[in-house]
Amino acid sequence: MPESEIIFAVEENPEGGYLASALGHSIHTQADTIEDLTEMVRDAVRCHFEEAERPRVIRLHLVKDVVVPA
Numbered sequence: 001m002p003e004s005e006i007i008f009a010v011e012e013n014p015e016g017g018y019l020a021s022a023l024g025h026s027i028h029t030q031a032d033t034i035e036d037l038t039e040m041v042r043d044a045v046r047c048h049f050e051e052a053e054r055p056r057v058i059r060l061h062l063v064k065d066v067v068v069p070a
Contacts, residue, residue, distance in 0.1 A: 005057035008041055010034075012064065020060065034060075 008020040008027075017032040020041050029044045031037035041058055049055070 006055040
């Protein structure tokens, strides 16, 4: 039975753009914009899973570090 969703941790790339890594799977991708990243993640999931095993939902969890001076 396929998982109902897959979660990607999304971080800003220090060199520009975004990096996405699936939690619990060896799926990684990157893109210059969030819009492009959405398509790249969708394509990576399609390539990684057979159609019958593919999760129905892809969740992007944006991780952002904010540094606050003390």
